[in-house]
Amino acid sequence: MDIKNLTIKEAHEMLISKKMSVLELAEAVLKIAEDTKDLNAYLEIFDDVRAQAEVAQKMIDEGRATMMTGIPVAMKDNILIKGRIVSASSKMLENYRATYDAGVTKKLREAGAIFVGRTNMDEFAMGGSTETSAFGVTKNPHDITRVPGGSSGGSAAALAANACLGALGTDTGGSIRQPASFCGVVGLKPTYGSVSRSGLMAMASSLDQAGPFAKTVEDTEIIFDCIKGHDPMDSTSYPDELVNQKEFKKPKVIGVPVDFVRAKGVDPRVLKNFEESLEAMKKAGYEVKEISLPTLAHGLSVYYILMPAEVSSNLARLDGVRYGYHADGANLLEDYMKSRGEGFGREVRRRILLGTYVLSSGYYDAYYGRARAVQEMLKRDLAEAFKEVDIIATPTAPTPAFKIGEKSSDPLSMYLADIFTVPVNIAGVPAISIPCGFVEEDGSKLPLGMQFIAPHFAESSLFAAGKDFEETQK
Amino acid sequence: MSIELKDVEHLAGLARIAVSDSEKEVLRKDLEDILEYVSQVKEVAAEMGAPKEGELRNVMREDEGAHEGGVFTEDILNQAPAREGNRLSVKKIL
Numbered sequence: 001m002d003i004k005n006l007t008i009k010e011a012h013e014m015l016i017s018k019k020m021s022v023l024e025l026a027e028a029v030l031k032i033a034e035d036t037k038d039l040n041a042y043l044e045i046f047d048d049v050r051a052q053a054e055v056a057q058k059m060i061d062e063g064r065a066t067m068m069t070g071i072p073v074a075m076k077d078n079i080l081i082k083g084r085i086v087s088a089s090s091k092m093l094e095n096y097r098a099t100y101d102a103g104v105t106k107k108l109r110e111a112g113a114i115f116v117g118r119t120n121m122d123e124f125a126m127g128g129s130t131e132t133s134a135f136g137v138t139k140n141p142h143d144i145t146r147v148p149g150g151s152s153g154g155s156a157a158a159l160a161a162n163a164c165l166g167a168l169g170t171d172t173g174g175s176i177r178q179p180a181s182f183c184g185v186v187g188l189k190p191t192y193g194s195v196s197r198s199g200l201m202a203m204a205s206s207l208d209q210a211g212p213f214a215k216t217v218e219d220t221e222i223i224f225d226c227i228k229g230h231d232p233m234d235s236t237s238y239p240d241e242l243v244n245q246k247e248f249k250k251p252k253v254i255g256v257p258v259d260f261v262r263a264k265g266v267d268p269r270v271l272k273n274f275e276e277s278l279e280a281m282k283k284a285g286y287e288v289k290e291i292s293l294p295t296l297a298h299g300l301s302v303y304y305i306l307m308p309a310e311v312s313s314n315l316a317r318l319d320g321v322r323y324g325y326h327a328d329g330a331n332l333l334e335d336y337m338k339s340r341g342e343g344f345g346r347e348v349r350r351r352i353l354l355g356t357y358v359l360s361s362g363y364y365d366a367y368y369g370r371a372r373a374v375q376e377m378l379k380r381d382l383a384e385a386f387k388e389v390d391i392i393a394t395p396t397a398p399t400p401a402f403k404i405g406e407k408s409s410d411p412l413s414m415y416l417a418d419i420f421t422v423p424v425n426i427a428g429v430p431a432i433s434i435p436c437g438f439v440e441e442d443g444s445k446l447p448l449g450m451q452f453i454a455p456h457f458a459e460s461s462l463f464a465a466g467k468d469f470e471e472t473q474k
Numbered sequence: 475m476s477i478e479l480k481d482v483e484h485l486a487g488l489a490r491i492a493v494s495d496s497e498k499e500v501l502r503k504d505l506e507d508i509l510e511y512v513s514q515v516k517e518v519a520a521e522m523g524a525p526k527e528g529e530l531r532n533v534m535r536e537d538e539g540a541h542e543g544g545v546f547t548e549d550i551l552n553q554a555p556a557r558e559g560n561r562l563s564v565k566k567i568l
Contacts, residue, residue, distance in 0.1 A: 099549040235533040295522070301512040312489060319490070321564055326555035332565040333490075341492030349491055350504055353482070356489045357505065367512070370519040377522055412507050 001028045008071050008165050008219040015060055015070045022060065022070035026053040026114055029072040033116060033163040039139045041148075041158040043077055044085065045117040056112040067222045069112030074158040074167040077118040078125055079210065080199035081105050088201050089133035090123045092318050092325045092343035102199025103231040104168060104210050111226050116164050119154030123345045124315065125175055125203045127151050128417045131408045132347040139404070140182060143444035146401040149179030152213070156183040159213050166223050167213040172203050173303050174397075174421025176211050177433035181396035181449025184435045186220045186466070187213050189421075191456050192428035193238040195224075196231030204310035205236075207303075207425040217434060217466035224459060243457055251454075251461045254281060255291040255389030263297065265416060266398040269439045270448060274395045277436045277450050280472035281393075286465070291385050291392070295378040299423030302378065304415060305358050305371035306426075311348075312355025318343065350411065379427045386455045391465055394420045396433040396449030400441070420451060430454050432462040434469055477506045 001024060003011075014020040026049050033045055046052075049072070056070040075081065078088045080098035082105075087093040101109065108115070122132040130138040130153035138153045140146040141161040148157040152169025156179035159167045169176040171189040180187025188211045195210050202208060212223035231237045256278065262271065278288050320326040320339025327338035344352070358367035385392065397417055407414040424431040436450040450469065454461045482502050486493040493501065547560060556563040 096553060099546060099553070235535065295518075298514060298518050301515045301518075304508060304512045305515065316490075320555060321562055323550075323553035323555070332567050335565060336490040337492040340490050344491065346497070349493065349497075350501060352489045352491060353485045353501060354505060354508060356485045357481075357509070360485075360488070366516060370515045371512075373519045374515050374522075377519075411504055412511060415508075 001025070003028045003032070003165075004162050005215075006165065007216050008067070008214060008222050009216075011071060011165055012067050012069075016065060022053040022057040022114070023050065025070060026050065026072055029116060029162075029164060032161065033158070036141070036161040036163055039141060039144070039157050039161055040136050041119055041138050041154045041161060041163060042074065042117040043087070043089070043120050043135055043154070046084070046115055049114060049116060052114045056114060059112045066111040066226070068108060068226045070114065071166060072114045072116045072164050073108060073223075074116050074119045074155050074164040075105070076152050076155050076167070076169045077121050078170060078201040079105060079168055081115060081118075084118070086118065086201070088124045089121045089135055090343065090345065090348070091134045094134070094325070096324055098199070100199060103196025103233060104227045105199060107227050107229070108168075113226070119152070119158050119167065121154055122151035123348050124201065124311075125151040125170055125172060126311070126347050126351055128174070128178055128414055129402070129404075129407070130154060131404065132345055134345055137404055140401050142184060142446055143401065143442075145403055146444075146446070147182065147404055149182035149397070149401060151175040151179075153179045155213050156180055156185055156187065159183070159185050159215065165215075166219060168210055168223075168227070169213055170200055170203075170208055170210050171425065172207045172209075173307065173425050174418045176213065177421050177431060177449065177451060178397050178418065180213055180433040182401040182447065184447030185213050185215060186217055186435070187211065187433045188220050188224055188459070188462070189424060189431050190224060190228065190459060191243075191430045192425075193236050194228050194243050194430075194457065194459070196229075196234045196237050198231050198233035202314045204307040205314060206310060207307060209425070217432070217463055217470055220432070220466075221463045248460045248464075249390070251286075251390035251465045253287045253289055253389045254278070254465070255289050255385055255392045257293040257296055257392065257394065258290045260293060260296045261394050263419065265419075266395070267400070270395050270398060270400070273437050273439070273448050274450070277469070277472075278393065281469060284468050284472050286468070289389055291389060293381055293385055295374065295381045296423045298374055299378060299426050300415065300419055302371045302374050302426050303418070303422040304354070305367050306375065308351045308355035309359050309368050310355070312352045312359065315344075315348070315352055347411070375426050378423060382427050382429065383455070390454070391461055392453040394451050394453070396420060396451040400439050400446035400448055424453055429456055430459050430462060432466055434466050436469075436473060477502050477509065
């Protein structure tokens with residue numbers, strides 16, 4: 001069976017009409033996962049995929065199928081599946097087994113989705129390339145000398161290689177959208193609080209959000225509809241009334257923060273493609289309006305204060321005592337120092353130290369306090385902008401996928417790859433990355449991504465504009 | 475923004491992370507570069523008249539509907555590096 005261009009929607013129809021069995025679909029996916037093992041997209045292929053397929057088939061046969069029943073999905077390695085190893089691609093948790101299901105896992109399981117395996121990522125989701133994984137880099141299926149992006153690079157690469165039909169990732173500063181852009185798939189960062197964070201390994205709790213990868217906007221919407229909703233296990237998840245209250249209004253006006261988009265460091269080919277994409281949207285009936293949002297440019301500074309601050313607090317729980325890696329020292333203090341020094345990789349150590357610095361007495365106000373203030377300004381400015389425009393467009397990333405090793409010794413240049421995605425997390429609004437063509441380099445066709453940003457809870461606007469945009473790309 | 479080796483050592487101590495001598499200088503330089511970059515928030519906040527505090531708040535709830543005691547004990551303790559019965563085992567601190 002050829003599942004290369006098979007969407008979730010099409011697979012669902014074939015499963016319901018019995019043109020294909022769940023097992024046939026699962027076998028086809030497993031075969032590709034095996035054939036593309038060299039990409040290192042999956043850290044583990046689960047051994048119970050066929051058993052899961054039987055459960056899903058039964059749901060279909062008994063008429064209890066949902067849109068996700070029998071659909072093989074890949075799970076980022078920081079999302080808990082009870083009884084399964086979940087390592088966050090860290091030596092610290094190499095052998096750690098989840099003691100409960102994440103909220104999103106529970107929803108997918110109840111819907112009858114099939115978990116194919118867990119995917120590689122940057123260690124504890126800290127990075128933009130999967131190069132900080134303790135288990136080796138993932139290769140980009142479009143050019144194996146390049147990174148797939150990150151931190152959810154394994155999920156994006158597995159999908160781009162057709163080793164699943166959809167995937168979940170987490171996005172704290174662009175970790176779904178940037179790899180989606182690099183791998184030529186669709187990726188959604190939902191509104192903060194619309195999808196449960198219960199059972200996701202916390203990186204920066206005020207910014208973390210789980211979301212889907214899929215081949216089309218329609219498939220992305222199908223997965224989002226399955227995983228969204230209130231969860232009493234996540235105190236920051238919003239009540240369903242609030243998530244669903246937003247009246248749908250078809251978006252018409254696209255705002256473009258021109259000064260921000262034309263910042264230095266943005267690849268001219270990305271800008272050219274972006275202009276062409278906007279022209280295509282104009283032809284599709286959208287009005288494109290230039291807007292000024294000077295605070296967006298400071299999103300990255302705010303992010304690299306708030307995020308490490310939360311990282312240093314959240315990762316304090318990994319002490320070599322309760323669970324995870326343990327190294328023996330002469331006394332308890334040395335146990336802590338050695339367990340954490342050896343268990344965490346370099347990027348994680350760097351961010352913990354940075355967070356410890358910005359939260360330390362005497363510096364707290366100058367860094368954390370100021371960053372929180374600028375965060376409020378950014379939210380306010382964005383809310384103002386959304387009075388004039390329905391959605392905002394930027395490129396997803398300033399460049400196409402870069403070479404493996406190109407940025408790994410220069411953390412600041414790696415951080416700059418998140419410039420367009422980070423402000424979205426700072427404001428808590430939803431955004432989607434949609435494939436918008438390719439650039440050719442060294443004989444490879446490297447995908448680019450278009451990012452649309454909407455107000456809180458207006459995912460439906462992203463899907464509507466996204467589907468129109470997909471039409472322009474055909 | 476100048477970071478010295480002794481600052482790195484102090485931070486590593488606070489964060490309970492052993493850092494090798496060879497890594498200290500790399501971390502010192504990285505922290506200095508990153509802090510210089512993020513320091514722009516200070517000027518921005520002053521220039522644009524940013525509010526002093528944001529709206530983040532803690533979300534609390536009643537501790538109710540608790541599960542029966544002991545149902546997760548084995549699953550959780552099985553993940554511990556060392557245990558004694560139903561307790562975590564650590565080195566003596568006194």
